[in-house]
Amino acid sequence: MKVTTAGIDLAKNVFQVHGVDEHGKTVLKKQLKREQMALFFANFPTCLIGMEACGSAHHWARKLQLLGHTVRLVAPQFVKPYVKTNKNDAADAEAICEAVGRPNMRFVPVKNVEQQAVLALHRVRQGFIKARTAQANQIRGLLAEFGLIVPQGIGHIAGRVPELIEDASNELPGSFRMLVAHLVDHLKVLDTHVLDLEAKIKAWHRESELSRRLEQIPGIGPVTASAMVATIGDAKAFESGRQLAAWMGLVPRQHSTGGKAKLLGISKRGDTYLRMLLIHGARSAILAAQRKATKEDSWVGKLLLRRNPNVAAVALANKNARVVWALLAKDRTYRVEPATMAAGA
Numbered sequence: 001m002k003v004t005t006a007g008i009d010l011a012k013n014v015f016q017v018h019g020v021d022e023h024g025k026t027v028l029k030k031q032l033k034r035e036q037m038a039l040f041f042a043n044f045p046t047c048l049i050g051m052e053a054c055g056s057a058h059h060w061a062r063k064l065q066l067l068g069h070t071v072r073l074v075a076p077q078f079v080k081p082y083v084k085t086n087k088n089d090a091a092d093a094e095a096i097c098e099a100v101g102r103p104n105m106r107f108v109p110v111k112n113v114e115q116q117a118v119l120a121l122h123r124v125r126q127g128f129i130k131a132r133t134a135q136a137n138q139i140r141g142l143l144a145e146f147g148l149i150v151p152q153g154i155g156h157i158a159g160r161v162p163e164l165i166e167d168a169s170n171e172l173p174g175s176f177r178m179l180v181a182h183l184v185d186h187l188k189v190l191d192t193h194v195l196d197l198e199a200k201i202k203a204w205h206r207e208s209e210l211s212r213r214l215e216q217i218p219g220i221g222p223v224t225a226s227a228m229v230a231t232i233g234d235a236k237a238f239e240s241g242r243q244l245a246a247w248m249g250l251v252p253r254q255h256s257t258g259g260k261a262k263l264l265g266i267s268k269r270g271d272t273y274l275r276m277l278l279i280h281g282a283r284s285a286i287l288a289a290q291r292k293a294t295k296e297d298s299w300v301g302k303l304l305l306r307r308n309p310n311v312a313a314v315a316l317a318n319k320n321a322r323v324v325w326a327l328l329a330k331d332r333t334y335r336v337e338p339a340t341m342a343a344g345a
Contacts, residue, residue: 002021002022002027002045002047003019003020003021003027003028003044003045003047004020004021004022004047004048005019005020005047005048005049005050005097005100005101006018006019006020006028006047006048006049006050006097007019007049007050007051007093007094007095007096007097007098007099007100008049008050008051008060008093008096009052009089009090009092009093009096010051010052010054010055010056010057010060011089012034013033013034014031014032014033014034014089015031015032015033015034015037016029016030016031016032016089016090016092016093017029017030017031017032017040017093018090018093018094018096018097019047019097020097020101024101026094029090029093031089037060037063038063038067041064041067041069042067044067044069046067046068046069046070047069047070048069048070048072048100048101049064049069049070049071049072049100050071050072050073050074050096050097050099050100050101051071051072051073051074051096052073052074052075052076052079052092052096053073053074053075053076053108054076057073057108058073058110058111058116061073061110062110062112062113065110071110072100072105072107073107073108073109073110074096074099074100074105074106074107074108075106075108078099078105078106079092079095079096079099080095082094082095082096082098082099083095107237109232109233109234109237110233111230111231111233112233114230115229115230115231115233116230118201118204118226118227118229118230119227119230119231121197121200121201121204122201122223122226122227122230122273123273124197125193125194125197125198125201126273128190128193128194128197129194131190132154132187132190132191132194133154135183135186135187135190136154136157136187138183139157139161139180139183139184139187140152140157142176142179142180142183143161143164143180146170146172146176148164148170148172150164154187154191157184157187158184158187158188161180161184162181162184164180165177165180165181198223201222201223201226202222202223202226204226205222205223205225205226206222208226208229210229210328211225211226211228211229212225213327213333213334214228214229214324214327214328214334216333216334217320217323217324217327217334218285218288218320219278219281219282219284219285219316219317219320220278220281220320220324221281223277224277224278224281227273227274227277228274228324229328231271231274232244232324232328235324235325235328235329236329238325238329240322240325241321241322241323241324241325241326242322243325244321244322244324244325245318245321245322245325246267246269247269247270248269248270248271248274248275248278248321249266249267249268249269249270249271249272249275250266250275250278250314250317250318250321251266251267251318252264252265252266252267253265253266253267266314275317278317278320278321279313279314279317281317281320282312282313282314282315282316282317282320283309283313285300285316286300286304286309286312286313286316289301289304290304299319300312300316303315303316
């Protein structure tokens with residue numbers, strides 16, 4: 001029997017394959033080593049292949065697509081309901097095979113090598129930012145134990161801490177002064193790494209026509225634009241701008257029953273990093289709008305008259321996500337409307 005749909009449970013060294021025919025009957029159960037994967041599917045009839053969107057999934061999706069197969073990546077939370085028995089590789093592969101064949105299933109876009117490389121820059125940069133914040137907090141906390149209070153903010157660490165450890169009147173032990181100086185040097189190294197990665201992201205942004213197009217949207221800069229282009233991939237995979245906004249977790253959660261609609265806060269699903277960038281960018285656009293004399297005539301200005309600034313920031317982030325979809329999916333250029341000019345950043 002010909003396999004029409006297959007599910008692959010990915011791993012580091014051992015892969016489990018489950019295949020069904022056009023009637024949904026199981027016709028293939030096979031375990032493969034990593035070195036056997038490419039050769040096995042090179043000699044395999046073309047079919048629909050499903051995999052969980054996990055580590056190495058995009059790599060194998062590209063490999064199998066080059067062999068002529070149709071590959072779909074499914075989010076792990078959408079696969080779990082189809083696991084019928086105890087969890088094991090064979091059961092997972094069967095669940096993936098069943099999930100990928102559902103007509104209303106949602107899939108993760110397959111990223112190319114360039115997109116993954118840019119996202120790697122973003123992830124590493126964000127990791128260095130977290131480490132830099134943690135290092136600054138540690139320095140501030142250690143000094144507070146000796147009664148020396150440094151205001152919040154990375155800039156105050158570089159400006160005030162060297163003066164404190166050189167001040168002989170504060171009675172700090174010599175070993176402690178050396179320790180804090182070492183931590184400050186480490187903080188400077190982390191800051192240099194962040195700036196270097198940010199420069200590389202901006203260099204990629206300048207070379208990407210799609211990323212430069214998104215930068216024209218108020219509240220979206222080079223970092224956000226490059227992350228959006230690299231993460232979304234093909235925007236036509238989303239039916240509408242609202243679906244893209246929902247994919248980013250920027251739409252309300254629902255807990256409705258009995259015909260009564262009950263909307264809660266935003267769902268916070270999807271990529272946390274993208275949602276953070278959009279909301280912070282929206283806050284910047286709101287501050288720019290508040291400084292303008294004609295702010296009451298703009299969309300953001302009217303929203304701020306009746307809503308809290310935090311709510312307005314999320315609403316603007318939602319709106320920007322929909323604009324991003326329109327620009328990418330319909331190959332358009334952002335055009336500032338007279339009613340929205342005051343919201344510009």
